[in-house]
Amino acid sequence: MPxxxxxxxxxxxxxxxxxxxxxxxxxxxxxxxxxxxxVGESGSGxxxxxxxxxxxxxxxxxxxxxxxxxxxxxxxxxLSEAEAREIRGARxxxxxxxxxxxxxxxxxxxxxxxxxxxxxQKLDGKAARRRAIELLExxxxxxxxxxxxxxxxxxxxxxRQRVMIAMALSCNPRLLIADEATTALDVTIQxxxxxxxxxLQRDRGTAVxxxxxxxxxxxxxxxxxxxxxxxxxxxxxxxxxxxxxPGHGYTVGLMGSTPRVDxxxxxxxxxxxxxxxxxxxxxxLCPFLPRCRVAVAACHERPPAPRQFAAGHWAAxxxxxxx
Amino acid sequence: MGRYIAxxxxxxxxxxxVVSLMTFLITRATPGDPVQIMLGMQTSKEAAExxxxxxxxxxSLPEQYVLWLGKxxxxxxxRSIRLNDPVTxxxxxxxxxxxxLAAAGMAFALLVSxxxxxxxxxxxNSWIDYLCTxxxxxxxxxxxxxLALILIYVFSIRLDWLPITGIGTAEQLSGGVWTYVKPFIxxxxxxxxxxxxxxxxxxxxxxxxxxxxDYMRTxxxxxxxxxxxxxxxxxxxxxxxxxxxxxxxxGYMIGIQVTIEYIFAVPxxxxxxxxxxxxxxxxxxxxxxxxxxxxxxxxxxxxxxxxALLDPRIRY
Numbered sequence: 001m002p003x004x005x006x007x008x009x010x011x012x013x014x015x016x017x018x019x020x021x022x023x024x025x026x027x028x029x030x031x032x033x034x035x036x037x038x039v040g041e042s043g044s045g046x047x048x049x050x051x052x053x054x055x056x057x058x059x060x061x062x063x064x065x066x067x068x069x070x071x072x073x074x075x076x077x078x079l080s081e082a083e084a085r086e087i088r089g090a091r092x093x094x095x096x097x098x099x100x101x102x103x104x105x106x107x108x109x110x111x112x113x114x115x116x117x118x119x120x121q122k123l124d125g126k127a128a129r130r131r132a133i134e135l136l137e138x139x140x141x142x143x144x145x146x147x148x149x150x151x152x153x154x155x156x157x158x159x160r161q162r163v164m165i166a167m168a169l170s171c172n173p174r175l176l177i178a179d180e181a182t183t184a185l186d187v188t189i190q191x192x193x194x195x196x197x198x199x200l201q202r203d204r205g206t207a208v209x210x211x212x213x214x215x216x217x218x219x220x221x222x223x224x225x226x227x228x229x230x231x232x233x234x235x236x237x238x239x240x241x242x243x244x245x246p247g248h249g250y251t252v253g254l255m256g257s258t259p260r261v262d263x264x265x266x267x268x269x270x271x272x273x274x275x276x277x278x279x280x281x282x283x284x285l286c287p288f289l290p291r292c293r294v295a296v297a298a299c300h301e302r303p304p305a306p307r308q309f310a311a312g313h314w315a316a317x318x319x320x321x322x323x
Numbered sequence: 324m325g326r327y328i329a330x331x332x333x334x335x336x337x338x339x340x341v342v343s344l345m346t347f348l349i350t351r352a353t354p355g356d357p358v359q360i361m362l363g364m365q366t367s368k369e370a371a372e373x374x375x376x377x378x379x380x381x382x383s384l385p386e387q388y389v390l391w392l393g394k395x396x397x398x399x400x401x402r403s404i405r406l407n408d409p410v411t412x413x414x415x416x417x418x419x420x421x422x423x424l425a426a427a428g429m430a431f432a433l434l435v436s437x438x439x440x441x442x443x444x445x446x447x448n449s450w451i452d453y454l455c456t457x458x459x460x461x462x463x464x465x466x467x468x469x470l471a472l473i474l475i476y477v478f479s480i481r482l483d484w485l486p487i488t489g490i491g492t493a494e495q496l497s498g499g500v501w502t503y504v505k506p507f508i509x510x511x512x513x514x515x516x517x518x519x520x521x522x523x524x525x526x527x528x529x530x531x532x533x534x535x536x537d538y539m540r541t542x543x544x545x546x547x548x549x550x551x552x553x554x555x556x557x558x559x560x561x562x563x564x565x566x567x568x569x570x571x572x573x574g575y576m577i578g579i580q581v582t583i584e585y586i587f588a589v590p591x592x593x594x595x596x597x598x599x600x601x602x603x604x605x606x607x608x609x610x611x612x613x614x615x616x617x618x619x620x621x622x623x624x625x626x627x628x629x630x631a632l633l634d635p636r637i638r639y
Contacts, residue, residue, distance in 0.1 A: 056540060085546045088544055089545035093544070096537060096540065096544075101536065101538060102538055104538040104541070104542070104560070105635070107556070115547065116546075119545065119547055119551075
């Protein structure tokens with residue numbers, strides 16, 4: 001049984017101009033200890049998928065529906081808000097994009113790290129403090145004890161993200177969701193944070209959903225990838241297979257527009273022309289069709305159904321890209 | 324920090340000199356002779372001259388100002404022309420009364436604005452938010468003396484629940500807290516209504532701003548209890564502008580409570596200044612204005628210090 005099983009997740013937001021379907025009908029499984037990448041451009045529904053699983057979508061204006069979101073033997077859709085609070089931060093945790101803005105500016109690092117421990121593990125002040133020091137040392141913060149009294153603005157961006165990771169892992173969650181966790185950081189710091197997550201993930205067997213628009217980062221970290229476009233998963237597969245034999249027109253375009261360090265000098269970047277569709281309008285055919293370079297006749301007739309290419313590799317695309 | 328405070332404190336006397344000079348010029352520029360008002364029309368010229376001499380009113384304006392300023396520096400605010408008491412004695416009687424009234428007004432403003440501002444921000448576009456908007460509009464629109472008269476009519480005359488005039492005095496404390504607090508209620512509401520409106524609106528908007536910040540999502544992602552999320556994570560941030568504004572408004576209240584003191588016959592600084600203006604009692608006007616201005620200045624410095632105290636990112 002998978003650790004997380006999402007079936008037909010749809011998240012809508014009521015706006016002044018109409019209902020936006022940020023996520024429509026997303027389904028996937030995540031095994032224990034597996035690292036799953038969610039890739040796609042801004043607005044493709046990656047973050048909203050994660051927030052929906054965490055039950056952090058504000059309702060209203062949001063509205064989350066799903067046939068089921070099963071996690072660790074629980075149906076998350078059936079949990080009350082009070083029950084969801086017991087899970088959040090304890091059994092599933094999340095790290096966000098901008099570590100400056102994700103930490104509370106007026107509370108000390110110590111306070112922000114210990115409050116999770118006191119809340120979920122019922123540790124008293126002293127024990128929570130000791131554990132917080134351990135956690136901060138674990139994520140590579142030197143002289144952690146002396147820095148408990150510091151405020152976020154006294155830390156560098158990379159250090160702040162380490163603090164966020166320490167907080168997220170403090171109650172030994174079974175699932176860690178990292179939403180663009182390295183996007184706001186310098187490239188060298190990015191590599192450090194990725195190494196840290198990889199190491200902690202292996203040591204603890206934590207399952208990770210890694211959200212990024214950066215295919216390179218995903219390639220270095222994930223076992224499997226879901227490619228998202230316009231609120232749907234358009235392709236899913238093991239990382240190596242998907243990179244060598246992409247099965248969807250969008251995945252092909254995404255890889256063509258990503259710089260490669262290993263490739264030949266002749267490799268030119270080809271941007272994907274056009275803009276993603278407006279998610280207020282109903283989408284009947286393949287959402288990527290207006291921008292697709294490999295479209296075939298069938299694409300203009302009906303929406304594509306997922307096609308299986310190999311075990312665990314499928315794409316919703318009519319074009320015969322995988323041979 | 325110490326240097327910043329020192330720099331701000333050095334500015335205080337400079338501002339006070341400007342304020343006192345302006346007060347001096349305005350009082351002298353308005354028609355009305357304090358001696359004539361004091362002694363009446365029938366008095367002999369000699370008596371009037373003697374009195375003018377006594378209060379240096381026979382000298383030139385620059386001389387008068389410099390003489391006054393010289394005494395102020397040594398702690399002497401002069402004597403009241405009308406009451407013949409030293410201004411400092413009057414101040415010692417009336418300042419505590421005014422401070423109590425201002426404190427009561429601010430207490431009312433805080434008691435209402437904190438829960439109302441927070442509730443309105445948490446439940447935007449709900450009935451409580453509309454109530455908050457209506458309340459703040461009313462607070463800005465109704466002049467405090469008008470509100471005072473309405474409250475007196477309803478709660479003192481019609482319902483006879485609360486006294487018509489006066490505020491609590493220290494002696495009443497022996498009769499229990501309620502006997503002391505009771506006479507403060509109407510004056511405090513009338514005085515604090517505008518500040519309540521200002522502070523409620525400020526807290527509502529700063530709270531809404533804080534609630535949309537990324538760190539609030541982090542707090543919820545940690546599974547913290549809603550009370551912790553709101554009070555520790557949101558309110559602590561939203562209170563930073565609120566507390567500084569409250570300090571500034573407290574300094575301001577001491578100056579604007581003149582009408583309230585007059586209506587409720589409260590023997591505070593405001594009613595004393597009002598009488599002094601009517602009687603052209605120059606030393607009292609100047610002395611009291613100086614003290615009111617000093618309060619305002621110190622309230623502002625206090626606001627800046629509180630800002631640094633509450634927000635760890637601010638260092639002077």
